[in-house]
Amino acid sequence: MKGHRCNATKLIVRTFEEKGVDFEVECILDSEQVIVTLPIKCGPDVIERFVSVDDDNDISVVVSGLLNNTPKEKHNRLLEAVNLLNNKYRFVKFTLDGDGDIRVEYDFPSETPTSGVGMMAFEMLFRTKRILDEGYSIIMKAMYSDELLEESIEQLPAQMICKLEELRTLIESDDNETDNLNDEDFFIFNDEDDGPNNEKNS
Numbered sequence: 001m002k003g004h005r006c007n008a009t010k011l012i013v014r015t016f017e018e019k020g021v022d023f024e025v026e027c028i029l030d031s032e033q034v035i036v037t038l039p040i041k042c043g044p045d046v047i048e049r050f051v052s053v054d055d056d057n058d059i060s061v062v063v064s065g066l067l068n069n070t071p072k073e074k075h076n077r078l079l080e081a082v083n084l085l086n087n088k089y090r091f092v093k094f095t096l097d098g099d100g101d102i103r104v105e106y107d108f109p110s111e112t113p114t115s116g117v118g119m120m121a122f123e124m125l126f127r128t129k130r131i132l133d134e135g136y137s138i139i140m141k142a143m144y145s146d147e148l149l150e151e152s153i154e155q156l157p158a159q160m161i162c163k164l165e166e167l168r169t170l171i172e173s174d175d176n177e178t179d180n181l182n183d184e185d186f187f188i189f190n191d192e193d194d195g196p197n198n199e200k201n202s
Contacts, residue, residue, distance in 0.1 A: 006032045006052035008059050008117050015118030021125065036125060040066070041133040043140075048128060050121050057112040061092075061124055063104035066132065067139055070100035074143060078102065081142035084149055085135045092131060102139060104128065 004010045009025065009032040016023050016034070023036045034050040046065040070078060075096065082094045082102065092106045106128075112120060138149055 004032060007055040007114070008050075008052040008057055009034060011114065011117040012050055012059075012121045015122050019122055021122070034121070038063075038125070038129050038132070040129070040136050043132070043136040046132065048125065050124075056110060057108055057114060057117050058110040059108040059112075059117070059121070061106040061108070061121075061128075063128060063132070064101070066104065066136070067102040067143070068100070070102075070143065072100065075100060077142045078139065081138050081149055085138060089131050089135070091127060094135075104132065 004013060004025065005027075012034045013023070013025065016036075021036060023034055026033050026035060031051050031053045033052075036048045036050075037045050038048055039045050044065055046063050049060075049062045049064075051060040051062060067078075078100070079096050082096050085094045092104050095103050095105060097103070106124065108117070108120065141147055142149055
């Protein structure tokens with residue numbers, strides 16, 4: 001905990017250490033960044049950064065490494081995929097920059113209470129991974145095929161329902177002893193609320 005300039009960095013580091021998350025902290029220019037590597041299902045390992053510049057709690061979350069240096073002739077097609085994913089997931093924002101890199105971004109509300117910063121960052125890890133696990137196939141479809149992307153988007157809620165059924169079965173098999181559930185199981189349930197028709201107002 002010592003040596004971190006930003007209060008939010010200290011809070012995130014404390015929570016990640018308690019939860020057993022592998023991370024590192026880097027100072028880049030005027031910012032402190034808590035960095036975590038996330039493996040994406042059937043995709044690359046991406047880098048999620050929790051960026052703080054002062055003692056306020058308006059942390060910026062940036063995920064890079066999803067898709068880089070795409071050819072210009074694919075940008076319109078990828079922009080279509082980005083827009084579809086943004087319509088589905090309002091909790092995070094997919095972006096396509098001029099270099100053809102796709103990133104995911106999220107900003108903590110400036111009024112985030114100090115007591116909740118660490119757990120909110122921890123939850124973002126699971127939410128981000130779940131969204132990218134589901135959305136990566138849409139990006140790949142846009143990159144390497146001419147098929148309609150809307151059809152793939154319509155299939156995602158069914159996949160989420162399957163995950164919820166798996167969780168329900170797990171709970172029943174444990175005779176409702178939820179102490180056996182790990183953090184990932186908990187956030188699978190939360191992500192059901194992030195579907196296109198049941199999104200929480202964050």
